[in-house]
Structures are given as C-alpha cells and as structure tokens.
Amino acid sequence: MGKAQQAFPLHFYGTITHGKLLIVMETNVIWWTGTSVTAIVLIRGALVGLLRKYPLFYAYISCVLLKEIVGLLSYQFARNFYEPFYWPSELATIVASYAVIIEIFRQSLRHSPGIARKAQKFLLAAFVLTLSYAATDLLHGQFASASRAIAELGRDLRYIEGALLLVMLWLFVRYRILLGRNLLGLIGGYSFWVGLNVVNLALWFLPGNGFSVFLRRLLPITYVGTLTIWCLALWSSQPEPAQSAENAIERDYELLAAKTRAALARTSERLVRVMKP
Amino acid sequence: MTGLVPISVLGTLILVLGIRLVAQSRNRRQSPAVTVDDYANAREALDSVFVETAAIRRIFSVEDAEFVARSGTRDVKRLFCGERRKLALQWLRRTQKQVAQLIDLHLRLASYTFDPSPGFELRLTAKYLTFVVVSNIVLLLLWLLGPFKATRSISYTIRTASSFCTTFSLRLERVNPTRLSSGRESLVH
Numbered sequence: 001m002g003k004a005q006q007a008f009p010l011h012f013y014g015t016i017t018h019g020k021l022l023i024v025m026e027t028n029v030i031w032w033t034g035t036s037v038t039a040i041v042l043i044r045g046a047l048v049g050l051l052r053k054y055p056l057f058y059a060y061i062s063c064v065l066l067k068e069i070v071g072l073l074s075y076q077f078a079r080n081f082y083e084p085f086y087w088p089s090e091l092a093t094i095v096a097s098y099a100v101i102i103e104i105f106r107q108s109l110r111h112s113p114g115i116a117r118k119a120q121k122f123l124l125a126a127f128v129l130t131l132s133y134a135a136t137d138l139l140h141g142q143f144a145s146a147s148r149a150i151a152e153l154g155r156d157l158r159y160i161e162g163a164l165l166l167v168m169l170w171l172f173v174r175y176r177i178l179l180g181r182n183l184l185g186l187i188g189g190y191s192f193w194v195g196l197n198v199v200n201l202a203l204w205f206l207p208g209n210g211f212s213v214f215l216r217r218l219l220p221i222t223y224v225g226t227l228t229i230w231c232l233a234l235w236s237s238q239p240e241p242a243q244s245a246e247n248a249i250e251r252d253y254e255l256l257a258a259k260t261r262a263a264l265a266r267t268s269e270r271l272v273r274v275m276k277p
Numbered sequence: 278m279t280g281l282v283p284i285s286v287l288g289t290l291i292l293v294l295g296i297r298l299v300a301q302s303r304n305r306r307q308s309p310a311v312t313v314d315d316y317a318n319a320r321e322a323l324d325s326v327f328v329e330t331a332a333i334r335r336i337f338s339v340e341d342a343e344f345v346a347r348s349g350t351r352d353v354k355r356l357f358c359g360e361r362r363k364l365a366l367q368w369l370r371r372t373q374k375q376v377a378q379l380i381d382l383h384l385r386l387a388s389y390t391f392d393p394s395p396g397f398e399l400r401l402t403a404k405y406l407t408f409v410v411v412s413n414i415v416l417l418l419l420w421l422l423g424p425f426k427a428t429r430s431i432s433y434t435i436r437t438a439s440s441f442c443t444t445f446s447l448r449l450e451r452v453n454p455t456r457l458s459s460g461r462e463s464l465v466h
Contacts (some may be wrong), residue, residue, distance in 0.1 A: 112388040118395060162287050169294035173301060175388035176381065178310075184302050191295025199288035202281050244310040244389075253390035256316075257397050260383040263320050264404055267376055270327045274334055275415070275431045 030220045035068045037227040041234060048237045050182060056103035057186060061230075063096040087150040094157045100190055101164055107183050108172060111243050114253065119171055123164055130160040155201045162198040165191060178241040185233015193226040311385040319382050323375040326368070336364045342425045358423050365424040366416065373412050380405050 042061050045051040051058045067089045074082045105123070109116035134156030138149070169191060172179070179187065200215045250256045327333065335341065345357045383401075387393050418427040 114391045114393045115388050118393060159284065159287070162291055166287060166291050166294065169291065169298060173294055173298050174384065176301065176385045177388060179298075179302050184299060188295055188299050191291050191298075195288045195291035195295060197288075198291065199285055202284035202288065242310050244312050249311070249389045250313050250316070250386050251389065251391050253387060253393050256383065256386055256390060257394065257401070259316075259320065260379065260401065261397075261404075263323060263379055264376070264401070264408065267323060267327075267372065268408060270330075271372065271412070271415075274327075274330070274337065275428055 030224060031068075031072070034220065034224045034227060035065070035072065037224060037231055038065045038068060041227060041231050044231070044235055048235075050234055050237055053237070054103055054107065054182075054186065054234075056099040056106075060096045060099045064093055067093055083147075087147045087154075091150050091154045091157075094154050094161070098161060100186075101161060101168070104183070104187055104190070105168060108168075108177055108179060108187075112175065112177065115171060115175055115177075119168070123167055126163055126167055127160060130156075130163050134160060155204075158194070158197055158201055162194050165194050178243070180240045181238035182234055185229060189226045189229035189233065192229065193223060196222045311382060313386070316379075316382045316386055319375065319379045323372075323379055326372045326375055333368060336361055336368065337424045337428045339425055339428070358425075361425075362419060362423045365419050365427075369412060369416050369419065373409070373416075376405070376408060376412075 038061060042051075042058060042065060045054070045058050045061070071082065071085065071089065074085055105116075105119070109119065134153075137156060138153055169187075171177070172187075197219070200219050203215055342357070342361075345354055349357065380401075387398070415427070415431060418430060421427075422430065
C-alpha cells in the first residue's frame, strides 16, 4: 500500500487478508462517527440559523460531508472508483478549508477596521511567500505518481493554511479581540485540527519515521474530536459580545499611543526615583 | 530533517495560541467591552501608585533601618525588615499589575482605531517587556535581600550604568567625523 493511500484521514484498511479485522472495525466506526457528526453540525447550523451567519464555514462542512458520502458509497459499491477519487477529493477539501480561514477573518475583525486592513496586507504577503515556496518545491520535485504529487501539494497547502492561521491567532491574542462563543468554538476546533495536521504531515513525509505511523492512526480520531468541538460550540446560536458605543472608544491611534507611551515612561522614571536612596 | 523543525514549531504554536485564545476569551467574559473611561481610570490607578511618594520612599529608607539597627532588639529588627520587605513587594506587585492592566486596555482599544502602527506597537512591546524583566529582577532582589540591601545594589547598578553611558557619549563626542570619513576613504583606496 502506497504512502499516499495510507494517509487518508478516515481510511479503510483494505488489507483484511492479514486478519486486521479489529482495525477495520475501528476505522469503520471512526469513519461513520465522523460522517454522522459532520451531518449533525450541518443540520444544527441550518436549524439554529448559523448557516446564514457563517456561510463559508458551512460550505466547507457541506464539501466534507459530500466527499465522505461519495467516498463511502464508492468504497461499498465501486471500489475501482475509490482510489482515483480519494486524492483529488482530499485536495479539494483542503482548498475548501481556506473558506474557514476567510470566515474567521471576516467575522473576528468586523469591529476592528484598522487591524483588519493591516492584517489583510500581512496575510496576503504571507500567502504569496509560502505559496511561491510551495510552487518551487512542487516544480522541482520528482514524483513517482500523480497521487504522490497531489499529496505533496495538499501538504504544502496545509502548511500555508497553518502559517495564515498562526498569524491570525497571534493577532487575536495580541489585540484581545472579542469573540462570541460560536466563533471561539469554530476557531478553537480549527486550530486543533490544523495544528495537529501540520505536525502529522511533517512527520509523515519523513522517511522511516515510526512515530508517524502512530500519528497517522491518531489523525482520524483528532478530526472526529474537531467535529465534536464544532458540534458543541455551534449547537445553538450564542449572542455576540457587546461592543462599546462609538463615542466610548478611541479611534485615533496616535493619541492613544502617545498617552500609553507617556504613562509607561512616567512609571519607569518614578520607579527609578523611588529606588534611588 | 531540517524542514521538520520549523513545521513542528508551526503546528505546536498553532495549538498553543489556540489554547491561549480560548483561555483568554473565557477569562474576559465578565468584562467584555472596553471604553476610553476604563483606560483613563487605569491611567489614574497607575498614577495613584506613586501618589504617596514620601510614604513609598520611606519603605526603602536606609535611615529607618539604621535607627532600628542602633536601638532595637534582634526581634524588632527582624520584624521591621520583614514588614518593610512585605510592603515593598506589595507595592511593586501593585505597580506591575497596574502597568499590565494599562497595556491590556491599550491593546484592546488599539484594535478599534482606524490606523494602528505596527512599528509603534513593536517599540511599545519592547519597552513593556523591558519593564517586566527589570521589575521582576527588582522583585527578586527585594525578596532575596530585603528593601535596604536591594536598593543599595539597584542604586549601584543605576550609577554604574549611567557612568558607562556618560563615558560612552563623551567618547562619541570626541570622535571627529571628518577624520572618520578620511580614514574610510583611505581604507577604500
């Protein structure tokens, strides 16, 4: 079995001839659980009205659900179709997951126009840089098969996604951006999934790494974990945190910066004065 | 193998920041919105830490320590030192807390501004980090040596640093820029 085939997050181990019935059952359970939770997330989103609020996120969830259902059906009824279907669909899902990044960016920085503008430039620069690095990597790589090439492209796209997510998380933490419970759950689940996926992909492409085998088996469970986080966080529509009134906040950065700088300088100076005998 | 390290760091940082974000948002549930009034109050609170300057200076007063050393018994001396240490630590911790609160409010308010400056933010972070490091060193010295010995060590450090800076700036003043440029030219030719 090729490396590309083994990396499937909800992969069926086809080699039943080796007597690995338990693994097959375990994988079946994970696959079915994952698909069911995905469906629940989508149905609940439609029922509580979050589908309209986070359309891009639910578009991604629909894409994953569609892929899983087609994958399950093809595995059961048309196995020949399953292998050529798997990698392109995996790549399409990774590309679709960029919608979640856009959704997070759109929703989180609605009330922070200045940060949003600066972050947009920064994220665009990070995206172009990492994309050109990935493109160079892809162009210079010699691939044994098309599935291997797609797998490596998928990995690079995941790395770019990780880099963009990291920048956004840093911004949210740094500027203490106010997030509602729904959005917080969405970001938390997504960070959990992308973070573990990036580490796993890095180890997976390392030849002869035994630990990656363990991580690969852990990955479907982490995806089910992510779906569970999303399911719990998006079970009902939570109110957005109250924002301050326009006249109660400062829009002039220069003024705010000058005040903080002066306060910090005054404190340091007084501290030194007190400490001097 | 070399590529593995940055990617693993990337993955780990995502997880760490994700957890930090969730924890931070949970802690702030009670007081979500921030106003300019909150910021003004924080500035006032920070200033109030230094309002009783005479009383604060008294905590570190060497004269008091010398007086107790001359006339007090051993128990009185120990009690005096212990209380002054406690007061000094409390005061410094309060100052640190007020500064941290001011920076927190600054960042939260900065997210609403139209044109935040990343350059200034970077400088402010550097200044704040310096303050945190220095104040923690002072805190450690106060805890280890007590307020009187700690002030002596701090004062010695400040004096040495300022004399070093003065010497350095005097040397810089003595440097003749015309001679410097002619020397550079001779190096080129």
